[in-house]
Amino acid sequence: MHMLAVLSRLAWRNLWRNHRRTLIMLLAIILGTWAMIFMTALMRGMVSQMVADGISSLPGHVQVHHPDFRDDPSVANLINVPDSEIAERFNAANFRQWASRVRVPAVITSEYDSRGVTLVGVDPALEDGLTFVDYREVEGRFLESADDKGVVIGRKLADILNTEVGKRIVLMSQDPDNEIADRGFRVVGLFTASVKAFEEQFVFAGKTTTQNMLRIGDQVSEIAVLGDDYRDVEAEFQKTLELINDGVTVQRWTEVDRFLGTMLGVMDGFVLVWIVVIFLALSFGLVNTLVMAVFERVREIGLMLALGMRPKDILGQIILESLLLLAIGLALGSALAWATVQPIRDGIDLSMVSEGMEMMGVSSVLVPELLLSDVVLANVVVLILGFFASLSPAWRAAQYEPIEAITKV
Amino acid sequence: MNLVLRLAWRNLWRQPRRTWLTTGAMVFSNTLLVFMISLQFGMYGLMINNTLQAYTGHLQIQAPGYIDDQKMRQTVADILPLAERLRAEFPEQSIAARATGFALVSSADRSYGVAVVGVEPGYESRVSTLPGLVSSGRFLEDNDAAEIVIGAALARILRVDVGDELTLLGSGKDGSFAAAVVIIAGIFDSGLPDFDRSFTEIPLGLFDDVFYMNGSGHHVVINNGGISGVADLKTRVEATVPPGEELVVHDWDALQPGLQQTIKADISSAFFMYGILVILVAFSVLNTQLMSVLERTHEFGIVMSLGLTPGRLGRLVLLETAIMGFMGLVLGAILGGLVTWWLSFNGFAYPGMEEMASRFNLPARFYPEVTLISLLSGPVVVFLFTLLAALYPALRLHKLHPVEAMRAV
Numbered sequence: 001m002h003m004l005a006v007l008s009r010l011a012w013r014n015l016w017r018n019h020r021r022t023l024i025m026l027l028a029i030i031l032g033t034w035a036m037i038f039m040t041a042l043m044r045g046m047v048s049q050m051v052a053d054g055i056s057s058l059p060g061h062v063q064v065h066h067p068d069f070r071d072d073p074s075v076a077n078l079i080n081v082p083d084s085e086i087a088e089r090f091n092a093a094n095f096r097q098w099a100s101r102v103r104v105p106a107v108i109t110s111e112y113d114s115r116g117v118t119l120v121g122v123d124p125a126l127e128d129g130l131t132f133v134d135y136r137e138v139e140g141r142f143l144e145s146a147d148d149k150g151v152v153i154g155r156k157l158a159d160i161l162n163t164e165v166g167k168r169i170v171l172m173s174q175d176p177d178n179e180i181a182d183r184g185f186r187v188v189g190l191f192t193a194s195v196k197a198f199e200e201q202f203v204f205a206g207k208t209t210t211q212n213m214l215r216i217g218d219q220v221s222e223i224a225v226l227g228d229d230y231r232d233v234e235a236e237f238q239k240t241l242e243l244i245n246d247g248v249t250v251q252r253w254t255e256v257d258r259f260l261g262t263m264l265g266v267m268d269g270f271v272l273v274w275i276v277v278i279f280l281a282l283s284f285g286l287v288n289t290l291v292m293a294v295f296e297r298v299r300e301i302g303l304m305l306a307l308g309m310r311p312k313d314i315l316g317q318i319i320l321e322s323l324l325l326l327a328i329g330l331a332l333g334s335a336l337a338w339a340t341v342q343p344i345r346d347g348i349d350l351s352m353v354s355e356g357m358e359m360m361g362v363s364s365v366l367v368p369e370l371l372l373s374d375v376v377l378a379n380v381v382v383l384i385l386g387f388f389a390s391l392s393p394a395w396r397a398a399q400y401e402p403i404e405a406i407t408k409v
Numbered sequence: 410m411n412l413v414l415r416l417a418w419r420n421l422w423r424q425p426r427r428t429w430l431t432t433g434a435m436v437f438s439n440t441l442l443v444f445m446i447s448l449q450f451g452m453y454g455l456m457i458n459n460t461l462q463a464y465t466g467h468l469q470i471q472a473p474g475y476i477d478d479q480k481m482r483q484t485v486a487d488i489l490p491l492a493e494r495l496r497a498e499f500p501e502q503s504i505a506a507r508a509t510g511f512a513l514v515s516s517a518d519r520s521y522g523v524a525v526v527g528v529e530p531g532y533e534s535r536v537s538t539l540p541g542l543v544s545s546g547r548f549l550e551d552n553d554a555a556e557i558v559i560g561a562a563l564a565r566i567l568r569v570d571v572g573d574e575l576t577l578l579g580s581g582k583d584g585s586f587a588a589a590v591v592i593i594a595g596i597f598d599s600g601l602p603d604f605d606r607s608f609t610e611i612p613l614g615l616f617d618d619v620f621y622m623n624g625s626g627h628h629v630v631i632n633n634g635g636i637s638g639v640a641d642l643k644t645r646v647e648a649t650v651p652p653g654e655e656l657v658v659h660d661w662d663a664l665q666p667g668l669q670q671t672i673k674a675d676i677s678s679a680f681f682m683y684g685i686l687v688i689l690v691a692f693s694v695l696n697t698q699l700m701s702v703l704e705r706t707h708e709f710g711i712v713m714s715l716g717l718t719p720g721r722l723g724r725l726v727l728l729e730t731a732i733m734g735f736m737g738l739v740l741g742a743i744l745g746g747l748v749t750w751w752l753s754f755n756g757f758a759y760p761g762m763e764e765m766a767s768r769f770n771l772p773a774r775f776y777p778e779v780t781l782i783s784l785l786s787g788p789v790v791v792f793l794f795t796l797l798a799a800l801y802p803a804l805r806l807h808k809l810h811p812v813e814a815m816r817a818v
Contacts, residue, residue, distance in 0.1 A: 020703075021696060028692035035685040042678075071602070072566040076519065107513050107522040107579070113481050114511050114580045116522035116607060160478050172513060172578075174520040180513075180578075259764040266759070274682070277441065281686055284434030285693035291426055292700055 007313060011320035014293065025289045026329050032278045033333020034340070036378045037370070040271050041341055045369040047267045051230060053195050054260040055253050056132035060099070060224020061233040062240050063256055067249045069221060073118075075104050075176055078219040080247045083207075086223060089243045095236065097226040099126035102210045104221065106173040108153070108203055110161035117157070117203045119171055121210025121220075124148070130226055132198060133191040140165035140189035148206035150188030154199025158190050165190060171203065175215040183213040231264070271374060275381050282382075283389045290322055290393040301397055302405025311398035318394035319387065326386040330379045341370045413721075417728040424701070431697040432737045435791055438686045439741020440748060442787025447749045447777040448757060449679055453672050455771055457636055457661075460668055464537050466630035467639045467661045470495075470650055475627060476659055481510060481582050481620075485656060488626030489613070492529070495629060498649050502633060502642070503535035508616050508626035512579030512587070514559070514609065516567040523563065523609050525577065527616025527626065536632040539597055539610070546571035546595030553614035556594040560605025564596050571596060577611075581621035589619040636661065687791055691798040698730055698802040709806065710814025723803035730799035737795070738788040745787075749779045 015022050055061065066077035079086070083100055090098045102121030107114055123146040128135060133152070135142040142152055151169065153161075163169055165187055172182040185205060193199050211217065223244070227236040233252050240250050254261030294301070301314055347365040421428045461467055470491070475483040485491065492506040508527040513520050530549035534540035539558075540548040549556055557575060564570065573593050581587040591611060599605055617624065631646065633639050639660055647658050662669050702709075709722055756774040763773040777783075 018703075021700060024692060024696045024699065028689055028696075031685070031692070032689055035682075039678075039681065039685075071562065074519070074521065074566065105522050107511060109580055111584055113584075116511050116524060160480060162480075173522075174513075174515075178515070178518050178520060180520065262764045269759075278685065278689070281434060281438055281689040281693075284430050284437065285689070285696055288427055288430040288693065288697060291430065295424075 029329025030333040032282045034336045037337035040374045041368040041370040061227040062225040062236045064223035082218040100220040100223045109170045110163040112162040121207040123207045138189040147208040151185035152189040152204040155190045156199035294397040306402040315398040322390035434693040435737025436741045439788040440745040443745025447783040451777045467633040468631040470629040484625035505532035505536045512577040515576045516569045527613040542597040543595040544598045555591045557591040558595045558610045561598040562605035691794040695798040698799045702802040706817040714811035719806040726803040734792045734795035
C-alpha cells in the first residue's frame with residue numbers, strides 16, 4: 001500500500017516534468033471526452049425524440065390487436081373480446097394507463113374535397129396523456145365522452161378540406177358485412193401535432209359513436225397499455241399477456257414498429273463505436289507521449305532499477321502515469337460536456353431542417369439527453385483501453401537492463 | 410536529394426517509433442474518413458435518386474398552391490396538350506401528366522380508402538419505377554380502358570387478384586359523386602406495406618371521365634435522369650411554360666423538402682465527427698513536433714550560432730511535418746481506398762440498417778463507390794491541419810537564443 005502511494009506521487013510529479021507535453025495531451029483527451037459525451041447526448045436526444053414521436057403515432061408501449069390487423073388494419077379484424085370485458089380486466093390490473101380504441105381506414109369528405117384518413121374511435125377519458133393530442137391545445141374542444149357526436153381533425157386536414165370548427169364533414173368506411181358505413185359529423189375541434197403528417201392522417205371520434213357507425217357493437221380494434229419507461233416494457237407486456245392472449249397478438253412497441261425498435265439498439269452500438277473511434281484517435285498520441293516519457297528517463301529508470309526498485313514497480317509507475325493523465329482528462333472532459341449541455345437543456349431549435357427531421361420522424365426541437373450510463377461508459381472504456389495501450393511502453397521500461405540503461409546517453 | 414529535404418527525412422527517423430505513431434494517427438483517421446465519406450455521399454446520391462425516380466421526378470408543373478394543399482380543384486387545365494407540347498420541346502426528357510384523387514375501392518367483400526392516380530400508360534414507366542414493380546398481371550396500356558393497378562397488400566385486404574372487378578367511389582373535381590367499375594390489370598409489390606395498401610393507378614383518360622376533370626390534371630412530371638442540370642432545365646421549362654396565375658414549376662427540392670434537409674442534418678452531424686477526428690490528429694502532431702523541437706534545443710543552438718536563421722529552421726520543422734503528413738495522406742488514402750473498394754464488391758451492412766434503409770428508400774446492403782473526391786477530401790484536410798499544428802513549434806524557434814540553447818541539455 002505504501003508502495004502504491006510512493007508510485008502515485010512519482011507518477012504525478014513525472015507528469016508535470018514536461019508540463020507542455022502533458023497539457024497538450026490533456027487538451028486532446030479533454031476534447032475527445034467532450035466530443036464523445038456531447039455527441040452521444042445529442043444523438044440520444046434525437047433517438048429518444050424519434051422513439052417518443054413514433055410511439056405517440058401508435059400510442060401504447062404494449063398493444064393488443066387481432067392477429068391479422070397488422071396486414072389489414074380494418075373493421076374485419078377486431079379483438080374478439082367485448083370492450084366491456086376488456087375494461088373490467090384492464091381496470092383491475094393497475095396499469096399506469098391503458099385505452100381501447102376502434103381504428104379503421106376511412107374517407108373523410110367535406111363539400112370541397114375528400115381524403116383517406118385513419119379514423120380512431122376513442123374514449124377521451126382513457127386517452128388523456130396517452131395520445132399525441134394535447135387536449136388543451138385543441139382549437140375548439142376535444143371530444144368529451146365516448147358517445148360524443150363530434151369529430152376532431154388535424155389543422156392541416158382542415159385546411160385541405162376547407163372546413164373549420166362547427167362545419168360538417170362525412171366519414172365513410174365499411175361495416176363488417178362490407179356495407180358502406182357512413183355518418184355525418186360536426187367538426188368540434190382542430191388539433192395540432194408536433195409531427196405535421198399526423199394532422200393529415202388521424203381523425204378522432206367518440207368510441208361508442210364510431211362503433212355505432214360501423215355497426216360493430218361493443219368491439220374494438222386495439223388495446224394500448226402505457227408503461228413507466230418505454231425502454232423497459234417487459235412487466236406490462238407479461239401482465240397484458242396474462243389478461244388477454246386468446247385469438248389476439250400482444251406486441252411490445254419495438255415489434256409494432258421495427259424501425260423504431262431497432263433504432264435503440266443501433267444507437268447503443270453507435271455510441272460504443274463512436275467512443276472507441278475517438279479513443280483510437282487519441283491512443284496514438286497517448287502511446288507516443290508515454291514512449292517519449294520513458295525514452296527521456298532511460299537513465300533514471302536504470303538507476304531506480306539498480307537501486308533495487310522492482311521491474312513491476314516501474315511498470316506500475318508508467319501505467320499510473322498514463323491512467324492519471326487519462327483520469328484528469330476524462331474528469332475535465334465530462335465536466336465540460338455537462339457544462340455545454342446545460343445551456344441547451346431545453347432543446348435546440350432545428351426548424352431550419354424541420355422537414356428533413358420529420359422524414360426521420362422527429363419534431364424540430366432537439367433536446368440533448370445526457371445519460372449517466374453513457375458518461376460512465378465513455379470513462380470506463382477509455383480507462384480500460386488506456387490501460388492496455390500503456391502496457392507496451394511501460395513493459396518496455398520495466399525490461400531495461402540497469403547497467404545498459406544507466407550508461408545510455 | 411536536396412539537402413534540407415534529406416535533413417528533414419533523417420530527422421524523422423531519429424525516433425522511428427514516434428514518427429510511426431504520429432503517422433499512424435493520421436493513417437487511422439484518413440482511412441476512416443475515406444470510408445465514411447464514400448459511404449455517406451454514395452448514400453445521399455442513392456437516396457435522392459431512389460426517392461425521385463420512384464414517383465416525384467425532378468420537376469413538376471402544377472397549379473399554384475397545389476404543392477401545399479393538394480386540393481382536387483387546384484388543377485392544370487388541358488394537361489395532355491401541355492404534356493405533348495413539353496415532350497415536343499424537350500425530346501430528351503421523360504415527361505408525363507398525372508391527376509390525383511381519393512376514392513374508396515370496394516371488392517365483393519371489402520372496401521378500402523386509397524389514393525387514385527391517373528397516369529398516361531405510355532409514358533408513366535419513364536418517370537416512375539412503379540410500373541416496373543408490377544409482379545403479377547401487367548401495367549396499364551390503354552389511356553381510356555377501365556383498368557386499375559393496385560398494391561399487393563391492398564389485393565390481400567380486398568381478397569382480389571388480377572382480372573377481378575373493383576368499384577371506385579369518391580368525389581369529383583366539382584365535389585360531385587364519382588364512381589366507376591374497373592378491372593385489375595396488375596398488382597405491384599414495392600416492399601413497403603403502407604404504400605402498397607394505399608396507392609393505386611388508373612389511366613388518365615378514365616380518371617378524367619370518372620372524376621369530371623374536363624381535360625385538366627394535377628401535375629406534369631419531368632424526369633431529368635439525375636439531379637445535375639435540374640436548375641438549368643427548370644429555367645428552360647419556365648421559358649416554355651411561363652409561371653403565373655395558372656402554372657408554376659417546382660424542382661425536386663421544393664417537391665421533397667425533407668430530402669435535402671435530411672441530408673443537410675446528416676452532413677452537419679457527420680462533419681462534427683470528422684472535425685473532432687481531424688483536431689485530435691492535429692493535437693497528436695502538435696505534441697510530437699513540439700517534443701522533437703524541444704529535444705533538439707541544443708542542436709538548434711549550435712546551427713543557429715553557425716548562422717542558420719530561425720526561419721529556415723522553422724521551415725525544416727514544417728518540412729518534417731509535411732513529409733510525415735504526406736505519408737499519412739498516401740497510406741491513409743490507399744488503406745481507406747482498399748477498404749472501400751473491397752466493400753464496393755461485398756457490400757456494407759450494419760445490424761438494424763435494413764429497417765432504417767427502407768425508411769429512406771435505400772437498399773439493405775450498400776455498395777460504396779470510390780471516387781477521387783471521397784478518396785482525397787478527408788486526407789487533404791487532415792494534411793492541412795497537420796501543417797497548421799506544426800506552426801506553433803516552428804514559430805517557437807524564433808524565441809530561441811543560440812547561446813542559451815547550446816547550454817540546454
